[in-house]
Amino acid sequence: MELTKAEIRLCTRLGLSHGQAERLAAALRAGESSRSAVVLSPLAPPDYAPPFDCADTTAMPWLPPRVKVPAPGIKPAGFADYQAGLYYVLDLSSCWESAALSAVPRPERSLDLCAAPGGKTMLLCARFAPDGNHPHTANEVNAARRGILRQNLGQCGLGQVHVTGLRPDQWGSSGEQFDLILVDAPCSGQSLLAKGIRNPGCLGASVVNGNAKRQKGILLAACHCTAPGGHILYTTCTYDPDENEKVMSYIQKRVPGWHAREVPALAPYQSTLADFPAYRILPEHGYGAGGFCCLLHRSAQT
Ligand SMILES: C[S@@+](CC[C@H](N)C(=O)[O-])C[C@H]1O[C@@H](n2cnc3c(N)ncnc32)[C@H](O)[C@@H]1O
CATH class of the missing domain: 3.40.50.150 (Vaccinia Virus protein VP39)
Structure with missing residues (x-):
């Protein structure tokens, strides 16, 4: 994969290895790295469970309290609970x-x-x-x-x-x-x-x-x-x-x-x-x- 001048400039400034630079440039070009999460609002009771499947987050011990990660392919803004303000959708x-x-x-x-x-x-x-x-x-x-x-x-x-x-x-x-x-x-x-x-x-x-x-x-x-x-x-x-x-x-x-x-x-x-x-x-x-x-x-x- 041949990197553009702008990609080389960024990857050099970040001190990335050749492999890391290729992965970053590929991600910038593909534009598919978005991953959503939801944060529960005060309107959601302590035992609230979102109306969609959630991903396994055991590999994310840093995950903040009252944050859930929808399973791949789920669009959390498409549920009535979102319209009702029980959670807010943002980037992971x-x-x-x-x-x-x-x-x-x-x-x-x-x-x-x-x-x-x-x-x-x-x-x-x-x-x-x-x-x-x-x-x-x-x-x-x-x-x-x-x-x-x-x-x-x-x-x-x-x-x-x-x-x-x-x-x-x-x-x-x-x-x-x-x-x-x-x-x-x-x-x-x-x-x-x-x-x-x-x-x-x-x-x-x-x-x-x-x-x-x-x-x-x-x-x-x-x-x-x-x-x-x-x-x-x-x-x-x-x-x-x-x-x-x-x-x-x-x-x-x-x-x-x-x-x-x-x-x-x-x-x-x-x-x-x-x-x-x-x-x-x-x-x-x-x-x-x-x-x-x-x-x-x-x-x-x-
Ligand atoms: C990255 S966004 C904030 C996103 C927000 N914290 C969130 O999590 O939803 C940066 C915000 O800074 C505001 N902004 C732009 N210029 C600013 C300035 N000179 N001083 C303070 N805020 C500025 C923008 O209008 C924009 O809403």
Whole structure:
């Protein structure tokens, strides 16, 4: 298989072996790596069983609480329970990323800074407050997407979540403090290709650099409104190290008192591109189109 220049550029930056590079390029071209999961909403009782066959998840010990994986071929959005808001459908890679929350104590106050359409907020609530009773703020700068976020949360029994539309810099100067902030950052979205979604230019340097700059700005603002001893979970759905490991390195060097924290549940996925705890999966892992996550901790003494 002959790789394109853009594929070679990405695979070289990821330090992939020849075999891994061929598998990634094949996945990007085939566009068939999407794998869905469902997160149960507060409307689903503790003993709720979805109305479809589920996959065997014994090989996924990291699977977050109240997340089910439909058996291959099942389309979970096609059931009445989905319309009734008993569960929300999202990519399995997104659930894998949120497994990093297993290393975080239950927060008093949490903020999802880039929240629409709402998947990460639902995963956070399912973990820390399955009854939906938790002081959580879901923020989305884009008005149209904020409407979708509100609708999804309302449908899934999370209408009490406080929905806002501030820019990150406005949060940074607000004086508000949270114990946990989710930054599921806007990114070049290279993994969309592995899902069969067109995303022209996403492998190019200018798109990657522009996103890396924006991600650093969002994170610096998030650091300002994290309480001492608090956490930021940084996640993306893109592969390039400039938007992942290098952004995490930048924050740890630039902002005193911040360090990446180990997530024992994700240890097998430690990034070989980082000398601190940071985790990544590719389509070849079989958990969807891939993703990156890193849990940043603010020392209690700062
Ligand atoms: C990856 S998506 C979030 C997905 C969401 N967390 C979920 O799990 O459903 C990134 C979001 O960031 C928003 N966004 C774009 N530019 C932004 C910026 N400069 N600051 C904050 N959010 C931004 C986008 O509108 C988009 O909704």
